[in-house]
Amino acid sequence: MHDRVAFLILAAGLGTRMKSRKAKVLHRAGGVPLIEHVVKATLDLAPPDRVTAVVGHQAGEVQAALSRYGVGFALQREQKGTGHAVQCAREALAGHDGLLVVLYGDCPLLSASTLGALIETQRGADTAATVITTELDDPTGYGRVIADEQGRLLAIVEQKSATPEQLRIREINSGIYCFQAELLWPRLDEIRDDNPAGEYYLTDVVEIFRRHGLSIGAYRLKDPTEVLGINTRVELAAVDKLLRDRKTRQLMLDGVSIERPETVTVDAGVRIGMDTTIGPFAQILGETVIGEECRIGAAAIVENSVLGDRVEVGPFTLVNDSRVDAGGRVGPFARLRFGNHVEAGAAVGNFVELKKTRLGAGAKALHLAYLGDAVIEPDANIGAGTITCNYDGVTKHQTRVGRGAFVGSNSTLVAPLEIGAGSYVAAGSVITDSVPADALALGRERQVVKPDWARRRREKTSR
Ligand code: UD1
Ligand code: MG
Numbered sequence: 001m002h003d004r005v006a007f008l009i010l011a012a013g014l015g016t017r018m019k020s021r022k023a024k025v026l027h028r029a030g031g032v033p034l035i036e037h038v039v040k041a042t043l044d045l046a047p048p049d050r051v052t053a054v055v056g057h058q059a060g061e062v063q064a065a066l067s068r069y070g071v072g073f074a075l076q077r078e079q080k081g082t083g084h085a086v087q088c089a090r091e092a093l094a095g096h097d098g099l100l101v102v103l104y105g106d107c108p109l110l111s112a113s114t115l116g117a118l119i120e121t122q123r124g125a126d127t128a129a130t131v132i133t134t135e136l137d138d139p140t141g142y143g144r145v146i147a148d149e150q151g152r153l154l155a156i157v158e159q160k161s162a163t164p165e166q167l168r169i170r171e172i173n174s175g176i177y178c179f180q181a182e183l184l185w186p187r188l189d190e191i192r193d194d195n196p197a198g199e200y201y202l203t204d205v206v207e208i209f210r211r212h213g214l215s216i217g218a219y220r221l222k223d224p225t226e227v228l229g230i231n232t233r234v235e236l237a238a239v240d241k242l243l244r245d246r247k248t249r250q251l252m253l254d255g256v257s258i259e260r261p262e263t264v265t266v267d268a269g270v271r272i273g274m275d276t277t278i279g280p281f282a283q284i285l286g287e288t289v290i291g292e293e294c295r296i297g298a299a300a301i302v303e304n305s306v307l308g309d310r311v312e313v314g315p316f317t318l319v320n321d322s323r324v325d326a327g328g329r330v331g332p333f334a335r336l337r338f339g340n341h342v343e344a345g346a347a348v349g350n351f352v353e354l355k356k357t358r359l360g361a362g363a364k365a366l367h368l369a370y371l372g373d374a375v376i377e378p379d380a381n382i383g384a385g386t387i388t389c390n391y392d393g394v395t396k397h398q399t400r401v402g403r404g405a406f407v408g409s410n411s412t413l414v415a416p417l418e419i420g421a422g423s424y425v426a427a428g429s430v431i432t433d434s435v436p437a438d439a440l441a442l443g444r445e446r447q448v449v450k451p452d453w454a455r456r457r458r459e460k461t462s463r
Pocket of ligand 1: 011054078079084142158175203230
């Protein structure tokens, strides 16, 4: 941990170039809001009480997205530019006179180690601040760095204010700075909004410092990837792809097989055990945890779910907010909507939907069924086409199927209902009353057979 270092993350802007109603820093890359990536990097280096985010546009939503991290907030009511945003945080950071790292919430690839290196560079220098810079083949949109022969910064010129000659400079401002805080605070008020955007640019402090005889150094990054800022959805997609590639690559290095990894989407928070195989176009999302030796079929989507070892999720299956224990099988073409628990060795087959249902160990529902608000005890068999009628138009009701019970195909189970252990429900039944253990329940008309009826009809019509 670096003591006497505070972090200030600017995240108050709308992000006009995203063309979105949603604040830019809440857009997701790698399945995680942009701002969270940045906050996580700072929390590797400092405790949460040394990290402050400046919020403004959709402040409530941004604060909610960060609530679990325990970081502090400062409010920038009107977004008048990055310099103004830092001014708005002055009170929240009152008394901080160590190093202040300022960075932007739209820069999600930044690593803690690069931030650490920036701080060390500033510690070892006699400058008032250090700025991370890098060279880009296409620097369009970024602030350009004007430096002297010693590599010290003379100015940062924003795209909108730059001369054609300055626009040709390829060294850009990453927007990540380490300041000696007590030198920054008094100079902030000297920032003016006399530029084409009419904004208070933080980048103007470079020239202001220079006027006061204070020098600013650069920490030059060779690989620009880490400091790519996101301003448009095109850049968002590019960074998302990069984060996805990193995640699948790491999983593969850790012993997970991924077929056609370029088609697979895995969110940052997902954990997957050794010797599990992920099929093409699968999406593993949210906080999902998958055990060892599982198989996730092609185009399956698993979200916020926990899968034990040796679980099979067939192709084109959706598993949301559910749990499947060791050896469970779901799909192909199954849907576990939410709140389900498929116990060890239980099986859910094609075109079966489960909602808030527990399928006991070894129980089976293999074809075309809907089980909602149900408890299916171990080893019960749910026949093809079985439907729990769990909703009466007003309230939801429970269905319980006892251990080892056999529910025949195309049964309609009208809840609330208990089907006793070891009992049978005849195929095609509509069951409205509970069935005792070991009984046979038939809930349908007895079949009528009229011998010779068809032959006589044929004879009559052919006359
Ligand atoms: C900024 C830098 C530019 C740099 C680039 C790197 C300035 C003036 N320019 O430009 O030199 O090359 O980042 O990515 O700083 N924000 C606020 N309040 C505001 C305005 C912005 O909190 O009033 C926040 C935004 O939410 C965002 C960050 O500051 O997270 C940067 O703002 P943005 O508009 O993206 O600046 P750039 O044009 O990218
Ligand atoms: Mg930006």
